[in-house]
Amino acid sequence: MRKSTSRSKVRVATAAGLTTGAVAAALLVAPAAASAATTVYPPVVAVGDLVTITDTEVSFSSGTNGTASRAVILTSPGTTTPVCSATYPTTSTTIVAAEQTAGSISTSKTVTFKVPTAAVAGTNGLAKRYVACFYAPTGSTAREGNQNGYPFYVGTAPTLNPTFGLTGTANTVTLTAATNVFTGVTALGAQYTTEPCPAAYGTPAAGTTGTPTRTGDASATVTVPATLTSTSGNTRYNLCVYNGTLAASTLVTIGSYAVTQLVLSQGTGPWQGGNSLDITSPNQVLAGIDSPGVNLTAAACPAKYESTDTVGTSLVADVRKISNSRFAFTVPALRSSAPAAPPTAQPVWNVCLYGGTDDGASDLVANIPYTITTLHTATEVAPKAGPALGGSKIVVSGTAFPTDGTLTATLGGMALTGVKVLSPTAFEAITPAHAPGNNMALTVTTAAGTFLLTNAYSFTSALIVDPNTAPNTRTVNVVIKGVGFQSANFNAAGTALTLTGSHFYLVEGVYAGNEGDAASGVRANPPVAECRNVLVLKDTEAICSLNLARRLDAEGVDYLVPAAPAEAGTIGTPAVTTIGSTVTSRVIRSSAALFTRDHEGLTIYEATPTNFAPGTRIVDVISPTVAVISAPAQATGTGITLALLPPTARTVTVTTGNASTALGAPAVDTFLTSDDERYIVGPNIALGIKLNSITDGDTAVLSAVSGGTGSTASANLLSMNVPVPEGAYNMTYVSNGALNASSTDPNYVQSTVSSTSTFAVSSF
Incomplete structure (x- = not known):
């Protein structure tokens, strides 16, 4: 409401020699002392x-x-x-x-x-x-x-924002009208008064004018002078806007602006109550008051405290005085109709502060408007999990979501971005980057307050890798995106392989760091390779070197080194003739428990190719007795004798001696220094023989005598490493690679398998 000076007091002021302008100035100093007998609402x-x-x-x-x-x-x-x-x-x-x-x-x-x-x-x-x-x-x-x-x-009543301000404090108010009230108006004038607005601008009293700025046909801003004060709890002024500052300038529109001595910690809250209000004042409004009383009412504050809790009036049970200028309380349920019914008829209530709780006796000290609304709820987040890197779209279901752009939300304490309210029952948003964790809480905040949904979402430590494919013949630098890399404990570049500390592992399936066999020291599903020499670029991004030409052994503490090639079976074991094949089938079987993961990627070798084409590899081990090969078998056979060899590093032409360890080369510089200790496979050279003592690139010494007559023919120099087999893997981050770390390390973190963490190894 706006108030006008009582007629009797105007007459007294005039008789005392005060002009009506002086009366208005007096109102600025002590508007309560000149409080009006007449009010008109709305203006x-x-x-x-x-x-x-x-x-x-x-x-x-x-x-x-x-x-x-x-x-x-x-x-x-x-x-x-x-x-x-x-x-x-x-x-x-x-x-x-x-x-x-x-x-x-x-x-x-x-x-x-x-x-x-x-x-x-x-x-x-x-x-x-x-x-x-x-x-x-x-x-x-x-x-x-x-x-x-x-x-x-x-006329058209403008919407003011804000609608009230603190006594003696300069402010700026935005006016927005539903019609173009400022069309054709180039200059504006504005004055604040507790009287009804004059029909013309006239001569406002000093300290009562604001500086208006036209911002559109239906909008403007007006400053609030610091000279607007309130010695009572809440003084309402009419903001009168004119089409200029000449005395004859006519009225355009009127807004209602209140000046208060109180500041609310939350200007809007749920009608259901339960939220806390922390109220402060620039003045010591509670001086001499030990037990203040507070009523919340949908009407104007009564001059005296009323102890009856009725429809439209709610009593505060426990008011906490913190200091002479601060108090707090829990808002009770507010209702303007039947019990537990939302206050649709009266959204703006008054917080009324009294000097005590004596019914009909304690005086009103101060008051301030408080807007109530229906508190929103949040019931579900879909999907319920996503990568810790963030950037995933989620949809939150609930009730009473405002569509005015005021809704904000956090997930696990981090702000959601791109919040877009789709309807009063749903909004979408983009998840933030967050350390991996389960059952994170969602908080949704509006003008009505904050709603908490527990166990709403889980941040999974899924990685994004680029590139996501590479050949198994070289080392590739991989950029990995995730969360928490700056606090990770990666091993320093160039250090020896170790299980402790943080790692980026390439794993077939889901990494399992628990002990697969009791006291074996072998992990249940160890990595096939490690992306090493990690350089952390920022907390969400790192770069590492992935050597796909070297495969890790079952323990993961060293690289898999090929032993002496031997016929029929595992690397370095005596010859056993147990392999069976079926023509056109890519499945081979062993009557003994022969195959292990270490055989994946190895080449099948027959002295006289009969059942398998040259270069055929084992690409997958299904079980100890079943494996898959890269090309269909050429014949059906049982009891096949074969060897499993590392890949060929390169092919050379050599000359063997008869029952001699000497090995010559018809071409200059056939052998390289790096060929020392390589296995060589070819005519008249038995499996398991290495090159030794390379001289001038033209001659070498074999580790054992060759057999048969001397001849010149092609031979294969085998790789000294076992590459990562072709196939699809997952790049996985583990905070601790030690055996059983998932159960012994309380801070253990492991990334999840996702489409973005897939890495394909090829032979090209």
Whole structure:
């Protein structure tokens, strides 16, 4: 409501030699001392809405509807006193009867009426002045209240943001209207007053003007001078906006701005209550008050404390005085109708602070508006998990989500981005980067408060790798994205392989670091390779070197080194003829438990190729007795004798001697220094023989005598390493590679398998 100075006090001020401008200035200093007898609310009203007139110095006929004081609207009020006729007038085009409906009730000091359709707004919704006159509903139909009536304005009421400010504090208010009230207006004037707005700008009192800026046809900003003060709890000013600052500049629109001594920690909250309000003041409003009382009411604060908790009034049970300028309490449930019903009729309540809790005796100290609404809920997040790197879209289901862009949310304490409310029951957002963890809480915050959904989401440590494919013939640098790399304990570049510390492992399937066999020291599903020499670029990105030409052994503490090639079976074992093949099939079988993971990637060798084409490899081991080969078998056989060899490093032409360890080469520089200790396979050279003592690149010494007659033929120099077999793997981060770390390390973290962590190893 806005307040006007009582007529008697204006007369006293004028008699004392004060002008009305001086009275207005006095109001700025102590508006409560000059509090008005008459209030009009709202200051600007639309056709068909209700206007409430309160005059504490008169008595209206009370009742409901037909028994209440009758109201007429003067559409062209004059200035000759009295403006209102002495008795109920005959209605006409300029004297219009106001409609009184259910809810427009008169009391002895208040009349509420509905604005008739004849009282139209000005062009583009400009505020247009009318006067309401009241008359007794029966008997003499005599005039009631002020003989000059009660002015009010019909037009577009602007929305103010904020609607109130702290006493003695400069501020800026944004006005937004539903119609283009500022169309054609190039300059604006503004003044604040506890009186009804003057029809023209006039000469405002010092300290009452604001600086307006037109920002559009329907919007403007207006400064609030620090000279607007309140010595009471809450003083309401009319913000009067004009089409200039000349004395004759006419009124455009009116807003309602309150100046308060209190500051709320939360200006809006749920009508269900349960939230805490922390209230402060620049003044010591609680000085001398040990046990303050607080009421929350949908109406104006009563002058005295009321101990009755009724519809529209809720009592605060436990007010905590923190200091003379600060207090706090838990908001009770607020209702404006039936119990536990949302307050749809009255969203703005008042927090009323009293000097005690004596019913009907404790005085009002201060008050401030408090907006209530329905608290939203959040019921589900879909999907319920995603990568710790963030960037995943989620949809949150719930109720009462506002669509005005004010909703914010956090997941695991980190802010969601890209929040977009799809409807009152759903919004979408993008997840933040977060350390891996399960059952993270979601908090959704709106003007109504904050709602917490526990066990809402899990951040999985999935990685993103680039590139995600490479040949098994070389080392490739891989960029890995994830979370928490800066706190990881990667081994220094160039150090020996070790299990402790953090690692990027290439794993077939899901890494299992627990002991596969009791006391074996072998992990259940160890890595096939490690991406080493890690360089952390930032907490979410690192680069490492992945050598696919060298495969890790079963323990993962060293590289797999090929032993002496031997026929029929595992590397370095005596010859056993147990292999069976089926023509056109890529499956081979062994009658003994022969195959292990170490055989994957090895080449099948037959002295005389019969059952398998040269270069055929084992690509997968299904079980100790079943393996898959890279090309179909050429024949069906049983008891096949074969060897499993490392890949060929290169082919050379050599000359063997008869039962000699000497090995020659017809071409210059056939042998390299790096060939020393390589196994060689070829005519007249038995399996398991190495090159030794390379001289001048033309001759070498075999580790054992060759057999057969001397000859010149092609021979294969085998790789000294076993490469990672071709196939699909997963890049996996583990915070601790030690055996059984997942159960012994309380801070253990392992990334999950995802489409972004897949890495393909090829032979090209």
